[in-house]
Amino acid sequence: MNTIxxxxxxxxDFEQLKAQLKTTRTTNRAESLADRIEVGAAGLAAFAxxxxxxxxxxxxxxxxxxxxxxxVIVHHVASVYPxxxxxxxxxxxxxxxxxxxxxxxxxxNAKHAYEQAGVTKETTLELLRSNSRAAAAAVRxxxxxxxxxxxxxxxxxxxxxxxxxxxxDHALRHSWHHLARIRKALNR
Numbered sequence: 565m566n567t568i569x570x571x572x573x574x575x576x577d578f579e580q581l582k583a584q585l586k587t588t589r590t591t592n593r594a595e596s597l598a599d600r601i602e603v604g605a606a607g608l609a610a611f612a613x614x615x616x617x618x619x620x621x622x623x624x625x626x627x628x629x630x631x632x633x634x635x636v637i638v639h640h641v642a643s644v645y646p647x648x649x650x651x652x653x654x655x656x657x658x659x660x661x662x663x664x665x666x667x668x669x670x671x672x673n674a675k676h677a678y679e680q681a682g683v684t685k686e687t688t689l690e691l692l693r694s695n696s697r698a699a700a701a702a703v704r705x706x707x708x709x710x711x712x713x714x715x716x717x718x719x720x721x722x723x724x725x726x727x728x729x730x731x732x733d734h735a736l737r738h739s740w741h742h743l744a745r746i747r748k749a750l751n752r
Contacts, residue, residue: 591711594703594704594708595704598704601703601731602696605693606696607743608638608692608739608742608743611747612634612635612688612746615685619750620685622749624746624749625749633681635684635685636680638689638692638742639683639691639692641739643695644738645696645735646698648735652731655725657710659715660715660717663718664718664719703731706728711726719734720733
């Protein structure tokens, strides 16, 4: 290889390396989203750790009627992080999400409540910590372009939303939303 050919190859290698870094480096936005997921999960975990057994089993009102217990709701938050991240990844890839409706969510929640009725605090908190860490790590891998990409999303009634919106409205908001409902149910 002559000197010019080596220089061209070196430049190509450098450009490829820069492109790889761009796609694998955590962006400030992705980092901020991931940090906020971790903060929300940590807040829910810290609150749940201090609950008595009676509080853990307290039903949380849903539409004026007794609903899932506090423990089942905390487990629910922990267990759906992988689903929420997969939905965001789908939108980030430019593909529409059409098969996840609020009716499907209600069915999944009812099935989960039945199957996890006796879930322990220890098991739940372990799952909450591990799944929220994994969700945050997955979010850190999103590029700005992926966060900005929009596609139709059935949980938003087919509106074309960005993957950042999906992350914020689901994986990020979920722990905060349920913590507020739990606090209200327990008058704390």
